[in-house]
Amino acid sequence: MDLRETELPGIGRKYSLITRSGEKLVIVVHNDERRDIFHMNPDEPDDMLSVATLDDEEARVVSAIIAGITYKPKFLENQEIALDSLIIEWIRLEPLSKCVGKRIGELDIRRTTGATILAVVGKDKTKHINPGAEYMFTAGLTLVVAGERMQLNLLKTLLLNGTL
Template sequence: MELRETELPGIGRKYSLCTRSGEKLVIVVHNDERRDIFHMDPDEPDELLSIVTLDDEEARVVAAIIAGITYKPKFLENQEIALDSLIIEWIRLEPMSSCIGKQIGELDIRRTTGTTILAVVKKDKTNQINPGADYVFTAGTTLVVAGERKQLNQLKNLLLNGML
């Protein structure tokens, strides 16, 4: 993620960020405590897709939700506790992930990382349980994977950066 901060004299402060998925957000925090959130077109950086204006209270509520302060899925908490050192995790494949277009077998995931891909959830919310070695990774899908913390970190590095 790339984050830039700019002072806007007489207005407030501007934050520009590009996410791993290529989305661009511009957030302006006004001196009167309003927040404007601009969602920019990733293909046309000067084109605005949407804007949301929040007052101070609304911004704090949204921030708490996004930060996970108000809710953490109980399923995830229970899985980590119930399964001891085995962790089940969800990994979203972004367009810039180095595994895009490659097969599970080609990356030899189980042998190189010790993890198992339990399921693939596609953008349209359809899923594939226990995908085989010939499954081809696509951007925007979410993998449900299992392994120990160190193994999962290796898997993330392999999928996202092409290295262990």
């Protein structure tokens, strides 16, 4: 995710972000506590696809929903299982992940991060249990991985950036 913050004198503050999936959002927090959320066209940076304006209370409710404070889907409750210090987690590969087009062995994942890829689930729900070094990453895959928290954080960095 690419996040940029800009002061808007007399207005407030602007946050521009590009998500891992390539979506561009611009959020303006006005001095009067209004929030404008602009969804921009990724192909035409100055072309707005939609806008929503929220007051302070609405913005706080929406942020709690997005942060998972008010509701956590059952899938997410079961997504991470802690066994002492071992964690099993599901990681989705976004189109902008630098690992897309690379092979597991090319990234030397186990030696570099200490984490293990237990399985890969494709967009079409095909499953590859214990994929080998020749398995190539594509956008939209979901990886089932295991390791300690630090190892999984290293793995996420490696998958996103293509290097540590």
